[in-house]
Amino acid sequence: MGGRITDLRALKSGRVAVYLDGRRAFVLTAIEAAQLRAGQVLSEDEIARLLERDLLEQAHELALRFLSYRPRSEREVADHLRRKGFDAQTVEAELERLRRVGLVDDRAFAQFWVENRTAFRPRSRRALQAELRRKGIPPAIIQEVLQETSPDERSLALRLARDRARRLRGLDPLTFRRRLAGYLIRRGFDGELVREILRIIEAEMGQGRDLPLDESA
Template sequence: MSADEHRPPPDWVGDVSLGVRAWVGDTPPTPHPERSSGEQSSERSPAGRRTAKTGRRGQGRSRTKTWEERKAARIAREEAAAAEVEADPESVARTILLDSLTGQARTRKELADKLAKRGVPDELASSLLDRFTEVGLIDDSAYARQWVESRHRSRGLAPRALAQELRRKGVGDEEAKEALEQIGEDDQRAAARALVDRKLRSMSGLDPQVATRRLAGLLARKGYAAGLAFSVVREALAEQDADLDEPHPDF
């Protein structure tokens, strides 16, 4: 057996950063006996980079919670919220309503659902909702008008689609009808045409029948009646064909 086989391994064995220093001719430091195997060294390599032992990566990141831990945390939050409601239900209910209405209008049904989810008694919730309605903080009619105007302008939704959205939000039929009266036939046609023109930009060279089917489907999903949808689509495609057939003025 040779003398090399009896020689103890160098101090840097097992530490990649110290091994690199030994390879370039730098004398590796003697590991401190009190340092744990996962502790990062504060020395820097010849390139100026901070050296670190393997196993350091990822240190400091929070451990992923198990399903049982997440469930326990959720139950603890729910129990704490229930205890708070039981101690002072009116104060908690007021806070929920005011926080929900900060910066955004909401319907009475949306607010009632929030109170019910937090365990606020129905009688107290109804009383507070009536009071907030009396002072104008809750106004389903104004909410519906604002919602219809905004969604029709930004998304091009037709009255039928808007009526479904208002119904899901708990707006009454009378309030919804009044709000939808803002959108006339000309408004619907203009909004539908804007949707079609925008979509046509990405449909050049498409077969006319396929284009018609896709555009009509787009308008149907936005709530437009079939008659209006096909009328707008035919008009847009006809104008597009006329533009393509028109000779360039320079020729």
């Protein structure tokens, strides 16, 4: 039912309560309420359009807040909005809005993810593929990005193994081997490569010399 706006009251939440004919009728985001004024008459259709735009604005505010912590894949944003109760049409409209301004970009996200992992929490190519699939990144993008940005698998595994081996010094040989192998396997390296790396590390340690900092040392 339409009516005349008799009051617009700012709420602590940052939204605005709209009063029609003396009664609180609905609540809008501040950006949608800014176009209204006391005394203005709203029809039912106008109210419906206001509420529809308000729903889109709510979704946008939530999406921007979600994206403020770190880059996200499209699936992550969509899942977040669905968990907040938005319907499929609103979610897709918001994704399209974010795409237009470059705030969601699965290829850029995949590059960020691989580079960040490589710098701070290195993983094998297989592990990175699995993580990106869980984020909803299309397989073609995953392959392209990994070809461009992922480090050499053997060099990475050897670097990680040497670093971990320094921390495991003093353990008996069997425990040392088991823990070092488990560490590499948890990071997604396959069994054949893990066995090769173990042989290299054990040979280096058996020679009674310090482990080099990287493969070229």
